[in-house]
Amino acid sequence: AACQMEKKGIATEKGELNRNIQKANRLIREIRAQIGKLKEWIGELFKARETAPEQTPQSPGLANLLMKYLSVQREKSRKYSQSWQRQHAADELKTIAAAVNYLSEHGISNLDELDASLSSVSDKAYSIREGMKTAEQRMKELQKLMEYGRNYQTYKPIQDEYRQIRWKGKQEKFAEARRAELTLWDAANRYLHAHLPEGVKTLPISAWEKEYTALKAQREAEYETLKDTRAEVAELQKIRKCVDIALRADQPAQTQSRTKRQEQER
Structure with missing residues (x-):
């Protein structure tokens, strides 16, 4: 019945739940994909650090890199008008302030801690989605119980009337006329007997x-938490962009310093 209504463009509780499940699945895939990219990026930075023997093994401070990013952006903006520079500087300060606040709130000061935080965010998102799946499964069960329960109650008087008819011909005629209702009652009766404990009156x-209703509210709250996690990952992506720019800006200076040391050693 729900499928037929959905085909006609009429939203049903069953259809709505299925759509919400699809949305949640897309969201968790998006979160995990973004976290995967961030973890891959950090892994590449770790490898680069290991292959640079003249560098200290200590993980670079993210706050310093963010400040470096501001300096880089300030230098880049000098070729533009004063008004553009002011607006650009204000926008960049907002970006960095949000990044610094996030890092401070989560106790992240370097790449190692950022890597650990990403694992934590990933685990949290997975845990939320698993909790939602448990609620969704129970909601599907309840949908069937409620549907068949209502059908049972609605069509039981017709079933009772059918059973009370003693004359076979009249009973068959009644069954033919009320076949749809009797079929729905019979399906409900069989389902409920199979899924309810014995003795339920x-x-x-x-x-x-x-x-x-309670599970639906719980699931909606968990979905909002999952959306917050996506926003958290988006903030980490912004931090990644800033750190990347700062690290690239440092590379020429590091190369020059390395070349100078090599010349002195000769």
């Missing part, structure tokens, strides 16, 4: 509805 539809 009254269908707890009201309790199912309350549980479903």
Whole structure:
């Protein structure tokens, strides 16, 4: 029934849940992909650090790199008008302030700690999604229980009337006329007998509805938390961009210094 309604453009609770599940799956894939890229980037920086023997093994301070980024951007902006420079500087300061605040709040000062933080964010996102999946599975079960429970209650009077007819011909005629309702009741009866404990006399539809509402609210809250995690990863991507620019700006100076030392050694 829900499928038919969805085909006609009528939204159903079942269809809405399926759409929300798809949205959550896309979101977690996006988060994990972005974290994967960040981890790969950090891994490349670690490799570069290991292959540079003249460099200290200590992980570079992110705060210093962010300040270096500001200096680089300030130098780049000198060729533009004063008004553009002021606006650009204000925008860059906002970016760096947000980055510094994030790093400070999460106790991150270098690449090693950033790497550990990424693992933590990834684990958190995975844990949230797994919790959502548990709720979603139960919501699907409740949807079926409520659907069949309502059908059972709605069509039971028709089933009772059918069973009370003693004359076979009249009973068959009644069954033919009310075949759809009797079929729905029979399907509901079989499903409920298969999925409810023995001895249940009254269908707890009201309790199912309350549980479903609570799970729906819980799932929506968890989805918002997952969106917050995506925003967190987006902030880390901004930090990556700034750090990349700062590191690239340092490379020419490091190359010159290395060349000078090599000449002195000769």
